[in-house]
Amino acid sequence: MKKIFRYPEGLTPLKTHYCPGCTHGVIHRMVAECVDELGVRERTVGVAPVGCAVLAYNYFNCDMFEASHGRAPAVATGAKRSRPDLMLFTYQGDGDLASIGGNEILHAANRGEKFTVIFVNNAIYGMTGGQMAPTTLPGQVTTTSPFGRDVKDVGMPLRVAELLSTLRTPGFVARVAVHKPSFIIEAKRAIRRAFEYQKAGTCFSLVEVLSICPTNWGMTPKESCIWLEKNMVPYYPLGVLKEPAAAEGGAS
Amino acid sequence: MAKILMKGNEAIGEAAVRAGCRHFFGYPITPQTEIPEYLVKRMPEVGGVFLQAESELAASNMLYGAAGVGVRVMTSSSSPGISLMGEALSYIAACELPVVVINIVRSGPGLGGILPAQSDYLQATKGMGHGDFKIIVLAPSSVQEAVELVGLAFDLADKYRNPVIVIGDGMIGQMMEPVDFPPMRDPAERPVPAYALTGAKGRGKQIVNSLYLDPEACNQLNYKLAAKYRDVEKNEKRWETYNCDQPYDILVVAYGMMARIAKTAIIELAGQGLKLGLFRPISLFPFPYEALRETAGKAKLIFDIEMSMGQMIEDVKLSVLGEKPIEFFGTAGGVVPSPEQVRDLIRGLNSRLS
Numbered sequence: 001m002k003k004i005f006r007y008p009e010g011l012t013p014l015k016t017h018y019c020p021g022c023t024h025g026v027i028h029r030m031v032a033e034c035v036d037e038l039g040v041r042e043r044t045v046g047v048a049p050v051g052c053a054v055l056a057y058n059y060f061n062c063d064m065f066e067a068s069h070g071r072a073p074a075v076a077t078g079a080k081r082s083r084p085d086l087m088l089f090t091y092q093g094d095g096d097l098a099s100i101g102g103n104e105i106l107h108a109a110n111r112g113e114k115f116t117v118i119f120v121n122n123a124i125y126g127m128t129g130g131q132m133a134p135t136t137l138p139g140q141v142t143t144t145s146p147f148g149r150d151v152k153d154v155g156m157p158l159r160v161a162e163l164l165s166t167l168r169t170p171g172f173v174a175r176v177a178v179h180k181p182s183f184i185i186e187a188k189r190a191i192r193r194a195f196e197y198q199k200a201g202t203c204f205s206l207v208e209v210l211s212i213c214p215t216n217w218g219m220t221p222k223e224s225c226i227w228l229e230k231n232m233v234p235y236y237p238l239g240v241l242k243e244p245a246a247a248e249g250g251a252s
Numbered sequence: 253m254a255k256i257l258m259k260g261n262e263a264i265g266e267a268a269v270r271a272g273c274r275h276f277f278g279y280p281i282t283p284q285t286e287i288p289e290y291l292v293k294r295m296p297e298v299g300g301v302f303l304q305a306e307s308e309l310a311a312s313n314m315l316y317g318a319a320g321v322g323v324r325v326m327t328s329s330s331s332p333g334i335s336l337m338g339e340a341l342s343y344i345a346a347c348e349l350p351v352v353v354i355n356i357v358r359s360g361p362g363l364g365g366i367l368p369a370q371s372d373y374l375q376a377t378k379g380m381g382h383g384d385f386k387i388i389v390l391a392p393s394s395v396q397e398a399v400e401l402v403g404l405a406f407d408l409a410d411k412y413r414n415p416v417i418v419i420g421d422g423m424i425g426q427m428m429e430p431v432d433f434p435p436m437r438d439p440a441e442r443p444v445p446a447y448a449l450t451g452a453k454g455r456g457k458q459i460v461n462s463l464y465l466d467p468e469a470c471n472q473l474n475y476k477l478a479a480k481y482r483d484v485e486k487n488e489k490r491w492e493t494y495n496c497d498q499p500y501d502i503l504v505v506a507y508g509m510m511a512r513i514a515k516t517a518i519i520e521l522a523g524q525g526l527k528l529g530l531f532r533p534i535s536l537f538p539f540p541y542e543a544l545r546e547t548a549g550k551a552k553l554i555f556d557i558e559m560s561m562g563q564m565i566e567d568v569k570l571s572v573l574g575e576k577p578i579e580f581f582g583t584a585g586g587v588v589p590s591p592e593q594v595r596d597l598i599r600g601l602n603s604r605l606s
Contacts, residue, residue: 012457045321048461057459063449065320066461068343071313074305078325079449081301082275086321086451104313107306166436208444 004164008032010041012061017138021221023178023211024120025054028059030188031118033090034195035062044087051093052126070101073108076115087198088115094133095125098158101138102134105164109204112169116194117206119131119160122213123232130216134158137231142216157235161208165241170248176242177210177233179225190240202249255430260395260420261286261328263431264354267402268326272437273352274300277314277326279307279333282366283422284356286506302430305441308333312340312353319349320460322448324439328354330422331372332363342381342427345348346473348447348480350409353387353417355450359586367586368422370508371543373563374526376417378535386481388416388488391507395429401534403434405415410442412484423509423588447566453463481538482533490534491543494537495522496550500529501605502598505544505568507533509588510557516591517598526602530548536564544571552605554578558589 007013010032035041038133041062050069057064066074072090080088097105097119105117112173124142125131125221131144135157139148149157161175176187187209194205210232212224219227244250255375258266265287268276276295278288287575288304305311311327318325329337334355344351357372359365376389388408392398398420405416444450449458494515496503506514511532531547533540537580548554554576555563561582568578581597583589589597 043451045449045451047317054463057461061457062452063457064459064461065317065449066459066463068313068339071310071316071340074310074313075317076318077303077305077310078275078277078314078319079321080317081303081314082318082325083321083450084322086449103306104310107310111303226427 004240008036010035010061012059014058016059017055017073018052020217021119021212021214021224022052026184027118027120027209028034028056029210030191031091032060034192035087035187038191038195038199040087040199043085043098044089047076047088047090049092050094051096053093053120054127056091070096071104072096072164072205073101073104073117077108077113080115080121084114087195089118090115091120092116093120093126094122094135098134098160109206110167110169112171114198114201114202114204115147116198118173119192119206119208120211121160121236122211123157124213124216125214126216137235147222159236161206161236161241170244171242172197172205172244175208175210175236175238177228177238179210179228197244197248199248203244208236213238255432257315257428258395258431259286259426259428260398261356261425263395263399264289264328264402264418265290266433267399268352269294269298269300270433271324271403271406271438272439272442273297273324273326273406274439275318276301277303277311277318277325278327279305279311279329281330281333283358283425284328284330284422286425287354299329307504308336308447310341315351316340316344316349319344319351320449321349322444322450324442326352326354328356330356330358331360334372334375338381341387342383342385343462344415345385345387345477345543346383347460348413348415349460351415351454352405352409353415355417355419357419357421359584364602365586366422368509368559368588369584370421370510370559370588371561371563371584372419373536373558373560374566375538376419376557386537388412388414389483390416390418390490391534391536392418392420392424393508393512393532395424395427399431399433402530406421408488414480419508421508423481434593455482463502466600485538488535489538489540489543491540492532492534493547494518494528494530495533496531496547499527500526501552502555503529503531503548503553504555504557504598505531505564506557507536507564510559513589513591514594517595520591520595521598526598528598533564541567541571544568545573548572548576551576553601555598555601556580557589558582560584
C-alpha cells in the first residue's frame with residue numbers, strides 16, 4: 001500500500017495548545033506543506049509572533065526565532081539581509097502585525113524585503129483573552145469594546161491588505177480565508193505563490209488569512225465559520241490585491 | 253603606517269569594519285549620524301550590508317535577526333534612540349546573542365539637547381531593559397581609544413554571547429583626532445556560531461527564543477545568565493589611573509571625555525605641588541569596584557566629576573562603602589566643564605582639606 005497522506009516534514013508532530021476549532025492548525029499545516037513542496041525546509045527560518053501563535057517556534061519543524069511583539073518583520077529583515085540564501089517567513093496575528101507592529105510591516109513591505117508574511121486576521125486579540133483588535137468589526141463585542149466597537153470613537157477596522165497594496169514597491173499581497181474547504185484550497189494556493197516569489201527572489205509577499213476564534217467570539221466553531229463568511233468577508237474582500245508585474249519578475 | 257585625522261563617529265564606523273563587522277542597521281540621530289553616513293558608503297566597499305531602518309526600535313530588532321543567523325552586527329544611536337532599543341536588548345541578552353551598540357550620548361532627559369552629556373550611565377549599566385540582564389559597557393576617552401574599544405566590544409560580545417555598548421559622550425563622536433587602525437579582519441575567519449539559525453540541514457531545528465513560561469526553566473536561565481555576568485565581572489574590569497604612583501590627597505574619579513578634561517586640570521595643579529590622582533573607569537560594567545576601593549584608600553577625599561546629575565557616583569559610593577568622603581560636581585545640557593573650571597574646583601576642595 002502506498003502512503004498518500006502524511007504529516008508534513010515542516011511540522012513537528014506535537015499536540016498544539018490551540019483551542020478546539022482554531023484555524024491556526026490549518027494555516028500552520030498549509031505553510032509547512034508549501035515549505036516541503038518547494039524543497040526549502042532545510043533553509044527556512046520562521047519568526048514567531050507574540051499572540052496565540054507564540055509557541056509556533058515549537059510547531060514548525062525548521063529553525064525558528066521568537067520575536068518581540070510586532071517586530072517580526074524587523075527581525076526577518078535583519079536575518080534575510082544577512083543571509084539572503086535563507087527562506088524567511090513571519091507568522092503574525094492582528095495585534096502583532098496591525099497594531100504594535102504597524103510600522104515594522106509597513107516599512108518591510110515598502111522596502112520590498114524578500115520574505116513572506118502570513119498574517120492571521122481573526123478580528124480579535126486571542127491570547128490575552130479577547131480584546132479589541134485594529135481589525136475588530138464595527139459593533140463587534142470584545143472585552144475592551146464591551147458595548148461593541150464604536151467607530152466614532154476608535155475608527156473603522158484596518159484593512160492591511162488594501163493598505164499594503166497601495167505601496168509602489170512591487171509585492172505580492174493576497175487575502176484568503178479558511179472557514180470552508182474550498183477556501184482553504186485557495187488559501188494554500190496563495191501561500192504557495194507567496195513562497196514561490198521569495199524562492200525566486202522577486203519581491204515581498206504577504207497573505208492575509210481570515211480566520212475564526214470561537215473561544216473569544218463566544219461561538220461554536222461552526223457558528224464562527226458562518227459569522228466569518230457573513231461579516232468578515234464583505235469587509236475584507238478575498239483575492240489577490242497586488243502582484244508583481246512581468247517586468248518586476250511576476251507572471252507575464 | 254601614518255595616522256589618519258578622523259572624526260570620532262567615522263573612526264568608530266571604520267573600527268567596526270576592521271573588526272570584521274559587515275552588517276549595520278541604524279537610524280539618524282544627532283550627534284551620531286555620521287556613523288550611518290560613513291558606513292552606507294563603506295559597507296558596499298567591503299561587501300557588507302547597510303540598511304537605514306525605520307526607527308531605532310526596528311534597527312535593534314534587525315540586530316536580533318542578524319545576530320541570530322550568525323553574523324557580526326552593529327548599530328549606533330544616541331540617548332533617545334537608545335531608549336527605544338531597550339526592549340530588543342533585553343531579548344538579545346536573554347537569547348545570548350552578540351551585538352555591538354554605539355551610544356554617542358546627548359543631553360537629556362526627553363528630547364534634550366544635541367550637545368554632549370554623560371547622563372546615560374545608569375541606563376547602560378543598570379537599566380537598559382526589563383529583567384535580570386547586564387550589558388558590558390566600555391567608555392573611551394579619545395578617538396583612538398574608541399577604535400580599540402569597538403574592536404574589543406565585538407570580541408567580548410562573542411566571548412560572552414551578550415550585547416556590548418560602547419558609550420561615548422557627544423564630543424567623542426564629533427571631535428577629530430589622529431587615529432591608527434588595526435589591520436582588517438576577514439569576517440570569514442570568524443566561525444559560524446553553533447547557535448546560529450542557518451537552516452535545519454543535517455541537524456535538528458534550532459530556536460532563538462526568550463519565552464520561558466515554565467518557572468523552573470526561566471529560573472534556570474536567570475541563574476545561567478547571572479553566572480555568566482559573574483564571569484564578566486571577574487575577567488573584564490578595565491580602568492586607568494594617572495599620577496597614582498605618588499601620594500595623593502584628592503582622587504578624582506571621572507570617565508570618558510570628563511576624565512580627559514580633569515587630567516588637564518590635574519597636570520596643571522600637580523605642577524603647583526598639589527597631591528592629586530585620577531581614576532578613570534574604562535569598563536562601566538563591570539565597574540572596577542575593587543581597584544577603585546584600593547586606589548581610594550590612599551586618598552583623603554574622592555572627587556567625582558560627571559556630565560550628569562550624578563550617576564557613576566552610585567558605583568563610586570559602592571566602591572568606597574562610606575570609608576571616604578565623596579564630593580561631586582556635575583553639569584548637564586551640554587554644558588561641558590572647562591579644565592580651568594575643574595582646576596578651580598579641585599583647588600577649592602584642596603584648600604578646605606588642610
